[in-house]
Amino acid sequence: MPTAVAAVLSADLPAPLDVLKRTKNAIVGNPTAKSALASDDATVQGIVDHLNLEDDGDDFVPARIEAAHIVASLAVGSQIALQALLAAKAHLALFYAISKLDSTAPTPLRVALARALRAVGVATAETVGPSLWQLGPDTTPGRESARVALEEFLQARTYTRSTIYKVTEALDVYLPLLIDPSQQVVISICGLLSSLLRVHLHRLGVSEWLPPADRAKELHKSKRGWEKPDLRPNAPRRQGGWVARNLVALLKSNDAKLLEASLGALAAVCKDNPLVATALMKTSQPDADSPLSAIVALAKSRNVETQIAACLCATHALRAQVINLPPMPHATPLIETHVLTLLHILNQVISTPTHDPHARSRACFILCALVTDRSDYAQIAADCGSLTAIANGLVSITPETVEWDDEEAASSYILREALLTATTSLALHAESSRQTLAYKSDFMAALRASLQHPEVGVRHAACQAVRAITRSVHIMRTAVVDANLGPKLFDIVLRADEDRRVRIASLAAMCNLITTEHSPARAELIERGGIDCLVDLVKSRDDGMCVNAAWAIANCLYKGTWEEKQMVMNKLGWNTLNSLLEGSNDELKEQGISIVKNFVTPASMWTPEATVLVQGVGKERLLACLESILSLTNENLVCKAFEALVTLAKGKYDDDPGFCRPSMLACVRNGLQHAKVGIRRSASHCVADMVLVYGKRIKDFRDAGIESTLRNMFGPGMLSQLTAHHISGLSWQPGMEDDPETRRQVAEALMRIGPREAEDNEVVMTDR
Template sequence: MTVTTTQVDVPALKAIKNSVIGNRTAKSALAKNESLLARLIDCIRDPSHTPDGSSGAHVRVEAAHIIASLSYGSPDALRTLLRLDALPALLYAISIFPPSDPPTLKAALTRSLRALAAAIADAVGPSQWGLSPTVSDIRPEAKVALDYLFQPEVLDVYIPLLLDPSPAVNVAIAQLLSVAVRNPDHRGRVLEWCPPVERTREAKGKRGWERRDPTASPTRRGVWIARTLTTLLLRKDVKLQEAALSALANLVRDCESLARRLARAPPGTESVLSLALELSKSRNIDLQLAASYCATSILRACSQTVYDSPVSANDQTHAITIMHVLNRIIDSETASNQARTKACFILYQLVCDHSVLCQLAFERNSLAKVAALINAITPTEKAPESEEDEPESVSRLREAALTAVAAIALFDTDIRTAVTDELRLIPAIQASLANRYVGVRYAACQCARALSRAVSALRTNIVDTGLGLAVFQLFLKQDEDRRVMHAASAVICNIVTNFSPLRTALLEQGVIPRLVQLLRSSDVELKLNALWAFKNLLYKAMPELKREVIGAIGWSEISNLLLDPDSRLQEQVFHILRHIADGVEDVELLFSEMAGGEALLDNLADAMDSENEDVVLQAVFVLANIANSPTHQLSILSHPRILKRLRDCLVDAKVQIRRPAVSCVLELARQNPRSYRELHEAGIDTTLRHMLEHTSHVATSPTLRFGRQMGAEDDMEVQDKARQALHWLEQAQLTREMLAETDL
């Protein structure tokens, strides 16, 4: 369709609106008519561009509807709207809205603002539900617009509309907050916002010039926005409740203080968490999903701890309630694909990276429900043309379901066994690796990654079914989506280990050159996974394989990575060197390739002084391996900084670092009697004595090492090796003294 009309009246605009709704081709065509769109935006911005009276308001309503419709489905249309400043026009129109104008116009303007904000946020990312099929080519322009939307003076325009008397306006603004906030910075700005009157009051101290601490203000840290959205939640309007729950769910993420406030309630009132759990049992499926999403966000934000942290009985009860609601939706034959997709993603967010909740989902049949859904919608044998006919909603549902399975199966071997042997999901996972939708391929790789963490699965199902080789073929593709390559390379990290039957096949089929390609890419995450795979490949490897890997990477590249500003890359490179130098002959290989090892020892000294404990740990392990070679002990002893760093590791490092550090000292003292002078000058013998003082009185808590008995050792393995090292040093000292007396 080509839009040629230049009329701006109600009948013409209604015709345009009806032609573009749900029609991407018509939207793209309308986007080319910039003169007409500019006139529509001028009508929205300035009422003087429209007829007087009610017809002028109707024109602006229709213009707002067209802008809202154009926001979705056509990148060309969104690009045109951004270039014509549609977002500032809508905000300006809302900011000067006179009381005399009809409420329908304000509702239309705010709905258009919400639609445009959501489209801009989708272009910027990240996607809220699964992966975006592509990275938008208008992302830079959209990012500027999204940042503008969350400027403090702009927030002053639309957030107060949550208090507007019109429910339609309230719904639009709450929905905007639920879909447009995509990063912690924007989330923080919304949570810190409060009305200008209250900000003015906060700026004044008791004597008029003292500023109060904003962190102590009752309006800060999300209190105002949470209180306002909770007030909307208490109204018996389903659309309003759904919007308020979705906004709260989005805003509470990563904000533990707000989550705890929403989980509790003053005496005589009901908490937002309780309200959400109650509304999750509604008959309205959209309200059920919004309530489950809100309750999930509150629960997970309250427990931002390690993956295996305990879950209170109360929280377990809440999680079970959410799982039952989601199970019913996932298992429903009447629920839409979109609803079941959201249910799977909410389940994923509930259990993600938490082993206790994953086990709970397994016990409550959530995994079984999702697996049945995957097998029902995933034909494992089909012609290529049938995939082209598959609706996008089915592919997105498969992506969501596979994502949930990957999360639930990540930690426990019994759950992985259920996935492979009882639920028989491997054929569906393998078929999904070739799906044309990037999100489905990504989720299938995540499932393969979770399964490959089990040694039993790696040695049986993943080999027998061909799943491992299927992931490898995907890994070899040069034009694969970067996000899928991240997931596939994580699987490769698991299947190149020394106990994997696929290791030899992958080496023969070119895994090393492909990993080197990723290592030289500009993507840090791909580089990290490549290093991780090399680390696993070199564990207990034969010298021939070590030489092949070293030759493929190149020592110049390794040297550069040792100095990389990203500590994660440094850690993996030092871990690789640790595996290379795990034998006396291999230490010789390391030194010969590093041009004598002077640069290597300098790098080790720098790494042992790093603020990152993981880097320190691997560097100390490398040093301990080098110390096993008598040939190179003098290099360590003569280095001006190494011994000082080694002593520091014995004094104030965590026990995982103290163990290899004291092993290194023991080897130096036992195999090299001449080491006494250097170790003594570095103060290491004195440190060993302090470590062994009062050891019987040291508490098991490592935090008490630096109290009254500072320096005393509480780990039995470290104590034993420290005692042996001190014995060898004292023997060397006695020998030196006896020789000196003999000379006299």
Template sequence: MAWTKHEKAVSELDSLDPEVLVKALRFIKNNIIGNKTKKDLYIGFNIIPKLVSFVDMTTATETTNSAKTTALQGDIYTQVKIQAAIVLGSFAYGGEANVSKIVKNGGVKPLLDCIASTNDPKLIEAAARALKAIYTSPTADKNDIFQANHLHNLIILLNPAALNPKSDREKIASAHTAELAATIIARCCDTNDQQIQIANAGAFPALVRLLSCEYAKAQEAALDALAYLCRENTEFGREIVQTQSDLSKNPVKIMLELIRDNSPTMRLIAARCLTHLSRDNAIPEYTNDISLVVLPTLVKLLDEKGPVREEAPHVLAYLIRDNEELQKAACDADAVSKLAGIVTHVADEETSYYNATGDSDKLKEHALTALAAMSSLYDNGRKLVVDAKIIPHIVTAMSHKSYGVRSAACQLTKSLSRSVHILRTSLVDAGITGPLFKLLSDESTDVQTIACATFCNMVLEFSPMKRTILELGGIEKLVELVHSPDNNIRLNAIWGLKNLICHAESDIKDSVMKILTYQMLATLIDDPEIDVQEQALNLLRNLASSRETDIEEVFKGLGEEKLMNIVEKKLCWSNPQIIKQTLYIISNIASGNERHMQSIMTRSDILNNILAYMTHDMPDIRLVAVWCLNNLTWMKDKHLNTQDRVRRLRQLGFEEQVKKMANDEDLDVRERVKSAISQFSELS
């Protein structure tokens, strides 16, 4: 059977003739670049292990028993490595499946070995290009780069002069290699430990110097690396700001110059770097530049095409998150209508005769995320989103094939549901409850988490969706999620149940506890996650509020002894939120009947802790401690037990302490203190 020319090229990879080998590699390279079908063909021939072995071959001057390595000497040897690295790089640009095959065949370390500055510049560039493609994949293992001298070699390559370029062509090639090195570094900053190792290797001065080079792509890569090195890292953000370039320019001023560049890509990456520094609180003196330069730049970039438009909403969302002033500024800059236009346009594409691309999925996700950020704190932002008439698109997005889009749709719904008016009208009218409820069972834990968090708003006492959610089996589903091994899902589920019974009728509380059980509640109160403990205690607080019959149900459910043991134990914690929720439980119990109050009065440790917390640094804790005292001294009638309680509390020093608090700095505390002093006076 006759061989095809491709099979012939593959067979020639076993040749001992170096010229034949180089020729075969070049043939393969020329066929696969930009051609996915040919890439798949050659991968099917299983040539990746051979390519890795070529890149991994030792030099001819080193001792080896390999006949092939002995034959491949001098320049021809280097050519083999270069061509093999180029082919590997082309495969890597073919997608994550190809990257996975290269990684599994041990291709990363040999490529990293090639980037030493003592090697041929063309080999370095070919290896760096392949590594850039490999590290673009989120599944690529980054550990090898932090072994041996690999990171040190990359830092050296950030200097375009490191390869001693002579001609203009060589200078351009060196700048391109610096760009590749910076991009690789940017892709290896996933964890704080990785950030630290890269910083300790001297990346900051080298990257800041690269910002001032004459090559735009290298500047973009340097900005990208600096942005990822300081993301969520205040210390590194400040260190970058304090790093000077060779021209003694402040790096922030360089970034502010680059954000005005003609290139949309440059403006975007500069805006991202400045956004990360701003989020790190590393540039407080540039607050005006953030609101007057960075934010408007990002809003204008929403009008661009391609990757810039796709990424701009994502950066904008990160910039304005948790900042109401910036959210207002973004709304004033007409960002809502631009983002709503993106959502509508992508939705129209998805319903057209052709399939929307993966890029449109990401664009829609980022646009929804930015709208969620813009309306998370700013009420007028929520109104603008509703007025943009995209709520039907949000509902539809909850069934989108992309989990990122589904998650973003939930996030936007959560932001909008913070407005009681919007929750009662627009969201209800759009029929959002059913699609949102389905997402509690989504295959993605990220989607489940945010859907569960969104439901926390939907089940509050003022929500018209509360009964609908109960009819859909909301209690059963939230209780199911309470048992999730995922900490965030478990937290949001218990949070949702807590909101569900807040100011609820007794029948709803009973329905919840029949399914959740008091035994499970006690387990959650001792959950390994503090946040889960806090919400579980808050749930217990809500169960024991409003009515004596509800308090009695809690006593029956947990048992008086166990309930008081929980309270006594949690009062000894140092976490202020745990303390506050526990004090609220005591306050609610103390609002019950005489038996309920006596369960507290017989516990000296509980009483002593209440007294101690009346001098706590946090006014919230002082306030609820005084509430406990008010309820314990409240006289429903002139019952002898009331006088006994007051006498005991006086002996412990409560009256003396509350009088000292008459001029407390907090107004709410002072008001409660007045009531407490008055009640002591009535029973003197």
């Protein structure tokens, strides 16, 4: 930026129009020029001030338009320029400028200000994250200042630079523009919403927003208890709220750009928002189609971008009410039709090589959003050909001889990441999908090559795909070994300068590889010094890394030899194990308990694992840790602790280890009475096994109130049926434990405890 131009722009007087135009032309598409301009704070502030010029000259409106164009250009492609704009409060200046527009304001000015607001808002949201599509950067310069600005986009804030600016609420400024006469303005505001709304709180704020006039009506309306306000024909919050209602109205347009923008905004509003999603499934008139049906119909458009936007919107609407949707075999015909239609369209986009790679990438990510954590949807998708389309797509963009020295085009590696991410979603919960992928040698070769890709997002997605495929033991022993995935995965785990997210994902995949007994991957990990690396990660302050590393150590101990267990624990150290058990992080406690359980499980009848662990941790310390964990409310953690307690109780000790002391048995009794059925089930298993081990200490169980608790769970009047021949056939009666497995374990425990002396005639025991 020439010094003379910068001096003019930073002056108090309005800059000549030709200077603003030259500045705009100099920075468009030139990140270097943008950064150079942004380095002068006074210049940037001068440009921002031009957004609100108040002058009656002929160049007054054109100067504001050019300033808006400059701001829009600066916001894109340069983090330095974006930070300079946020420091100059460009977004607040835009709020004020838009708030002062009236019906006589020229359309070009309205369009320019709306575009500038969208550009600044989108860039700010991208900086804050999370990424809407592929894996974004882990850290971004200026994220904190961008986070503050993002909140200002969605909350009430004041433009305080000058006393002439009044307090205004950002949503009151730009949301009314959704009904602006200019389509270009509406498209900009829709684009702004589709990028801004990335967290649930922001979506709720926008979906519940009302224009000031409607808010006043809501405050002063009569409150009749029998009348549901959202059911009134003219209720401001009807049909999902003002924003959703007007976005749905835009779907009647024939303009492809407007359709794409409004669908994107509606998708952002209804994601994880059951109120809006439910409204989209309802019809306003008996014979009319629901908005969701209209959106699915738009997914059949010939325009690929409209197809993608409609599929995204319909997917978010379906998944937002996933709790209320039954599994696929029991779904309503309309829901099933919508899901199948979306899958067919997404498969067609993914499998068409001539489509734009970005469209194919987004189709993959939308497929992930549709099937994630829904095994029924994932299976239907695989049956519809999604798995084949994804596998063939990955193979088609992977050269036979892979050399990543040549940089891959951005569109290509984003597509690669998307295909691998979709692979994970489809294979994670479906055994048949894992088998289909694992025995496609060309796909496994492409997956192995992706583990070495220079792009972080691709490596992360490849590690996740390996984790999904290796959930099947027989696949790990055959296809995974044949594909030589283990060594490539270990290269990532052992690489200290690897991106932390990739390393965490690789650790999770490695945990599957080393779980099986006599696993070649476990032997290779030990030979390459992987245990030392895992111990270092456990001792790190990164909880995500620490949890997965501790998980890997626990799996190394699972069914390991006594020599392997000694080696692992010597490297880990008992103090580190104690820190896992006694820390405040429940996930770390869970892995610590797994380490205890897997270490104590004897390699043979002659090995002293239990004694060594009690001595290493310390008897009182171990008992206190177990009692503390058994008193928590985390179901997974408490169940793991009960399993560890049983395994410890079965060990051989020279002295009494204290597992039947009153405080421990009190924890077991409380577990039997817990509100969560999973904890009751684990506690009943624990009791049934412990009374078998400590048969000579039944009195301790009775004194702790465990027997009476078991009898209450078993049900009054049912003790006469307590025989070994009838345990499996006991029918439920009022007052009994609801869960059949828990009830069976309770009966087993009562049989092992035996009858009380006063009740010999009531309980019929048989020889076992």
